[in-house]
Amino acid sequence: MTKYAMAVDLDRCQGCRGCMTACKVENNTVEGNFWMYVFRFEQGTYPDTEMSFLPRPCQHCDNAPCVKVCPVGARFHRDDGIVLTDADRCIGCRYCELACPYGVNYFNWQKPENAQYTIVDWQDDSLDPVTGGLVPPYKNPDLDQLWGEEQRRTAGGGHDKGVMEKCTFCVHRVEKGLDPACVETCPTDALVFGNVDDPDSPVSQYLREHQTWQLLDEAGTRPSVFYIGGSPPSREVTEIERPKATV
Amino acid sequence: MRRILTVLLIVVGLGLMVVGYVSSAPWGTSSITDADPAFTGAPSVFLIGIVTVLAAALVYELLPARDDDRVE
């Protein structure tokens, strides 16, 4: 059996948001959509303030509220614990987004092609030597494949206008035996991913050696993401430095 | 005739609704497929069940009168 889980060590996280960028590059999510999101919190009043960080990927709950409310079974829970969205099944009712207490779901409000970042003018011919004509916009070819034994188009983002998308634990990488992009990128190794049913896997060892807690335990969602160190966010904190990007 | 047909339609319709409802989602399993109905289109069976039950009222009222009905 395989059961994937992620450990997030808050004592190591420095809030660099590199994981957010890696996720965007890997999954081609549109502007304003952050499948991996890192909260930057501030607590107290100047000069006695304290900052803390909280990476928030999809929690891939074993008792996922989004799976329960999906009217057409586009959102489903695999035996290995990954919760996925079938972009070809989703009808865009956005109920999953409301059911999720973590706020990890992102809807494609417009054609994804029109919502990619426009810092660069992709039509500029002088870019061709660099991009080899792969843009606009660059699209990871793995994302349109069918993955897993269920063989559905579940990987990556920016599929279609009017469908819901969210973190997939980079299912297209996991299926190849790789770590998710955020884990791969993290410069401080604050993110650890792997199979918890294998006692020798790095994540199993990490979880054994540390005390863990889970986000919004009281919601009864049984997440597959475990936090180490730090503390659950209180109501006293203020979110600062939200990304400027909007839909 | 009219009554038999009406009752039959109601019974068949309710039966279809039960079948459609139960097979719309296999309860109690935890596999990948538990997000999908037992067979594709199972919800349509439920829908046809609703329509069949309602058709009973139409049949009861609209079936052209025959001699045996006059005796009622």
Added chain:
Amino acid sequence: MVSDTKVKRSLPQGVGQFTPKWMLFTVVAVIVLIAGIAAYLYEASQGMIVTGMANTGTQGGVTWGLYVVMVEYFIGVSLAGIVLASFAKVFRVKALRPISRLAVLLTVCSLLVGVLAILIDLGKPIRGIINMLLYVRPQSPFFGTFMLVAVGVLLTSLLYLYLDGRRDAAYLADIDSGLRWYHRLWAMGYKDTATERLRHRRTMFWLSIFVVPLVIIALSTEGLVFGIQVGRPGWFGSLQGPDFLVLAAASGLANLIVLTAIVRKVLRDDYILIEHTVFNWMGGLLLAATAAALYFQIVELFTLLYATPGNERQLADALLRGPYAWIFWLQLALLTFGLVLLILQGVRRRWSVGVSVVASVAISTSAVAERYLTVIPSQTHGMMLPYAPGSYFPTWVEFTVVAGLFALGALLIGLFIKVFPIVPLNGMKADQEVLVDA
């Protein structure tokens, strides 16, 4: 009525007479409808980016906006009509019979519009219809919305409207008019023999009994859509279902009163068909429903006041003194105002049409606001994770589409009135032409 000789009579209640005023109404409604369709087509081509909606959380928006508010409102409005008609049928309330067809028509039209609003809110409407037929899961409350409301209640109301009008259609089919083919089609061979009449009555009786539990169960699932969600502040709770029904009853009756007043005015010479007593009945029922709705509101208000620190408190603050305070207090004031007007009339035992209409408009507006407060604030304030608060304001696209939905509903009712008598003929006085007993 079975006579083969053609009777020279004109269609009753202005049916078939397309007056200038009616034409004006229709033209205006069609223009608004076209504007709504154009706005929706614009939205369909550009994506829902043209609405005020955005993702909750990091994007600080709401993912269910004005469309879902209106879905809840329209579906709520549909409750009262058919239940009232069934009530009148089963308990043989003669006073309510003249408006029973109007009541069922209101149910049908508001349901049609509500279901359309659901489709408009979907990111993929066509795939939505197909996948609902192929995959819809009973675990999701949308099973109730789709199977029970959009299919069950809508078809039952249409069936009710059709069968209930069959006798009148048979009568109209005897009249030489341009609409004769239509009335013949509706009558479907009905001859009004004693057997047929008995059978007709029996069908309507059982249909009336069947429809009430169906409507109550089906519409409760609209409240459950919110009531089973633990992931949002202010939603989880067993009261969402009953709360939805009570406000639905009030808003439905309020709309019916306004419609009745309009129809009564339109019928002019025939206004005697709708006697003043229906306003006594409906006013009393609306009073009860509004009192119950206000009771629920106050219970909720007290719960909000005592909300514990945490995300529920954030939501309570947003509602009571935050960005939503003006809507919250305004809707409470409107509901109270409507209730006071109704109570004053009830105490004096004199129900004025004008005052009832004013009260109804206040209550109906309050219902829209209350649906708004159910859907929107829980998405922007008091999220379980400490996201910064969000905000939402609908864009012109959303307002135009919603106006189009109202226009469509009005247009359907207006058209119906011109092709079929809105007051059941068998409710007419014995000294008038139609001698059919109840």
